[in-house]
Amino acid sequence: MNRKKVLLAAFQRGHLLSLKNPMYRCWIEKFIVDETRGDIGTGDITSNAVLDKNPVAKAVIKTRENGVVAGAEEAAFLYKSYGLRVKQLKKDGQLMRKGDKLLELEGGEKELLKLERSGLDVLQRMSGIATLTYNLIKKISGRVMIAPTRKTHWRYMDKKAVYDGHGLTHRLALWESILIKDNHLTALRKEGVKDVVGVALERAWKQRKKGIFVEIEVADRKDAIRAAEKFKELQEKSNGKPCFIMLDNMLPGGIKKIVAELKKKKLYGYVLLEASGGINPGNIAAYSKTGVDVLSLGYLTHSSRSLNIKQEIIRK
Numbered sequence: 001m002n003r004k005k006v007l008l009a010a011f012q013r014g015h016l017l018s019l020k021n022p023m024y025r026c027w028i029e030k031f032i033v034d035e036t037r038g039d040i041g042t043g044d045i046t047s048n049a050v051l052d053k054n055p056v057a058k059a060v061i062k063t064r065e066n067g068v069v070a071g072a073e074e075a076a077f078l079y080k081s082y083g084l085r086v087k088q089l090k091k092d093g094q095l096m097r098k099g100d101k102l103l104e105l106e107g108g109e110k111e112l113l114k115l116e117r118s119g120l121d122v123l124q125r126m127s128g129i130a131t132l133t134y135n136l137i138k139k140i141s142g143r144v145m146i147a148p149t150r151k152t153h154w155r156y157m158d159k160k161a162v163y164d165g166h167g168l169t170h171r172l173a174l175w176e177s178i179l180i181k182d183n184h185l186t187a188l189r190k191e192g193v194k195d196v197v198g199v200a201l202e203r204a205w206k207q208r209k210k211g212i213f214v215e216i217e218v219a220d221r222k223d224a225i226r227a228a229e230k231f232k233e234l235q236e237k238s239n240g241k242p243c244f245i246m247l248d249n250m251l252p253g254g255i256k257k258i259v260a261e262l263k264k265k266k267l268y269g270y271v272l273l274e275a276s277g278g279i280n281p282g283n284i285a286a287y288s289k290t291g292v293d294v295l296s297l298g299y300l301t302h303s304s305r306s307l308n309i310k311q312e313i314i315r316k
Helices: 003-011 022-040 045-050 072-081 109-139 155-164 182-190 196-206 221-237 252-264
Strands: 056-063 085-088 101-108 145-148 178-180 214-218 243-248 272-276 294-297 309-315
Touching (some): 072 101, 072 109, 101 109, 109 155, 214 221, 221 252, 252 272
Parallel strands (some): 272 294
Antiparallel strands (some): 056 309
């Protein structure tokens, strides 16, 4: 098995997160444009009260710190939807240095003011996530790939930001792949099932064609080995999907032992391994040396810092 190739095919969905994709475009229209429309409501009463006229003006959006650009495509779409002319100077995924211009805008001064915060929110949050992702990958020298979890505030946009930072997306939503979590196993125990890992995978395998991959979350060595044994059995019976075992909330030392045992039992070649739970900038280096294929971090999207990006209006 070409582990990297299988991992990319299963966990990299970033190419779908583009406005060229009708699904993503429709979601962006609802999430950004409709939300902004609700924010504006009957109008920006501050600008309407303070400004007598609405002259055509230009604005430039620039970064106040180094980082990775993300959200430029989405912000540009928002501005254009309100009639502003937009020139995109940096592409998503590009490195930027303090003082770099990202976008140039032109339109009514009142429109520039009322859209300022909405546009900057998109750029600041997404660029912050992309920058954190990029820096963490650099910190571990690319030894292992990283991905976000479903602990996202902005769902697809958060996943897109990780992609812009050169990370994987993992599954985009519940409908995309099968991921058996601890609560699924708890529900099986309540049914009276003894071999919950084996039965869960047996049932999931029958539905494998509905998803891109099949994955199960385990919390100890015993269940990890059982999952690998069952995946091997299922794959030998019929062609299937990429098979993942998520090693949840385990310490690096414990993960190393599991990887070694899987190799010794000749099970390693049947599964890909994901480490998740409590991984952060302080311990990611240790996790990157455990032998897993991917690290998933809720930290990327729930603890990232917004990048310092500003808008300056220049009258023509």
